[in-house]
Amino acid sequence: MDIISTLPLNIIETILCFLPIQDAARTSILSREWRYHWIKIPKLSFIEETFQVSTDSDELSDTGNQEMIKKRKLFDAIDHILQLHEDPIHEFTLSMVTEGTPQDFDCMMFLMLHRNTIKKLKLEFVPGYTFHLGVFASHPLTDLHLVGCSLYSEPLFEGFANLSSLYIQDVTASKETLLLILSGCPLLKNATLDIDYLTYPENDDSTVINLFEYLTMVENLTLRFGIFEYFALDDIPQKLSIALVHLKYLCLKDICFIHSCGLLIIALLIKNSPNLEKLKLEILDDSWVEIYERRDLFTLEDDSNIWLEHLNELEIVNMIYRDVELDFVKLILAKSPALKKVRILLYNEVAKDEELQISEIFKQCSHASSVVDVVVEGIRGSCTSSRCVM
CATH class of the missing domain: 3.80.10 (Leucine-rich repeat, LRR (right-handed beta-alpha superhelix))
Structure with a gap:
């Protein structure tokens, strides 16, 4: 049949x-x-x-x-x-x-x-x-x-x-x-x-504002950080003319925390995305960044306007054991009352003892969420996890 x-x-x-x-x-x-x-x-x-x-053999002779x-x-x-x-x-x-x-x-x-x-x-x-x-x-x-x-x-x-x-x-x-x-x-x-x-x-002389004013209806957004290099970055504002109120998922690829505008871009986006639910950052190997490109870093810790009311998941890939990255994660933990999951995949040169230290730092720092799982994974497949219950 x-x-x-x-x-x-x-x-x-x-x-x-x-x-x-x-x-x-x-x-x-x-x-x-x-x-x-x-x-x-x-x-x-x-x-x-x-x-x-x-194809004919004659045609393929050449x-x-x-x-x-x-x-x-x-x-x-x-x-x-x-x-x-x-x-x-x-x-x-x-x-x-x-x-x-x-x-x-x-x-x-x-x-x-x-x-x-x-x-x-x-x-x-x-x-x-x-x-x-x-x-x-x-x-x-x-x-x-x-x-x-x-x-x-x-x-x-x-x-x-x-x-x-x-x-x-x-x-x-x-x-x-x-x-x-x-x-x-x-x-x-x-x-x-x-x-x-x-x-x-x-x-x-178009700026990042010109880019984001056309993305106000977007719910899921993925950007490679290199795109910002082609926009005027001398005066990045703290506020967009129209907030990204529909944005729920944001992924920034090849982000560089020590770039002169790295944290400024991140701050601009998370402060103007009031309904953001998931944030993913893929960190670039920033060994190429010259010393003269580094200037006084914008300190997220000093900005009281950041409050991620709906963020429930944070993922960071290729995280480096460095104060600026650690401070950023601590800030997110302190400013995200709905946060449930944090997943950190470490850079391949981070040692096992440093992995344990990072996990302990995140366990001891302030958490706005009553229950949040923080998972730190080494490149070798090792994994440490901590759960904070307030």
């Missing part, structure tokens, strides 16, 4: 969505009934590493053209599949591992986006791809994931009116383009700006 063919159509489509697109297409030979199932699935995924492209020929045939195959596809496509993924962009890539993407009701788009490239934002003109995307490309804005681009989730990693763009994207996302709820390189004109 053919049990799988008796399954509801939506179940069959779900199963096909988990298959590589070539395997899904091969199901068309199973029977007349299965011939058209694959062209109706709402989710398409093209992964270059797993995509098999047939090794310099091998990758270009394979890429050309891959894009031809994608275009062919898109033309055969009948029902709406709601999610599209393309992952490339070789360099170079076919000249008609933007055209193919433009036609695909405007022929389908795609909601989620995931594009992953190696650095070097150029992507024009005009391709997205007037398209109702809700989820956009971009990795490893260069972004350019055009007059046709008017923003993402329906976008709720944005993920950008290893992307090259101007500050103007980045701010243009964020300003055109009024419904943005989840944002990951995992970039540390931006181009900008010499006379550009």
Whole structure:
């Protein structure tokens, strides 16, 4: 008995969505009934590493053209599949591992986006791809994931009116383009700006305030600290013009506590996020920071305006056994009455005895929460835990 063919159509489509697109297409030979199932699935995924492209031996005789020929045939195959596809496509993924962009890539993407009701788009490239934002003109995307490309804005681009989730990693763009994207996302709820390189004109004086004024609706935010280097940091205010009242999860990657603006940025964010529930900090190896870059550190301990009423979880990765990091954790413990869990993953050069000392320091310091678990983990897998019951 053919049990799988008796399954509801939506179940069959779900199963096909988990298959590589070539395997899904091969199901068309199973029977007349299965011939058209694959062209109706709402989710398409093209992964270059797993995509098999047939090539003639003559075409591959010139090794310099091998990758270009394979890429050309891959894009031809994608275009062919898109033309055969009948029902709406709601999610599209393309992952490339070789360099170079076919000249008609933007055209193919433009036609695909405007022929389908795609909601989620995931594009992953190696650095070097150029992507024009005009391709997205007037398209109702809700989820956009971009990795490893260069972004350019055009007059046709008017923003993402329906976008709720944005993920950008290893992307090259101007500050103007980045701010243009964020300003055109009024419904943005989840944002990951995992970039540390931006181009900008010499006379550009936009500040971190200009960045955060476009993130006021975000609930989950991940930022790489390097992004702040491209904004004017001479006068970081203590208060934003509009508080981040919707922000519940904040992750700062490659944060440097001894950087001249490290604590200033952290203070600005936690003081203006009254409903923050989880804070995660990934500390950068700051041996590169020169002595002349270090100036009088902003002391969080002296700021009575900090009160994290809703914070229930703190996680710090690569913590160093140093007063500035220890004082920060002690401050959070003293200012977070709802805190339940603190997880500290130590830097790999922290010794076992120092690990025990850190755990003891946090156990003895003041806690605003009646019950909080503080877990300190060494790089060697060791773990010390203390629970404070007030």
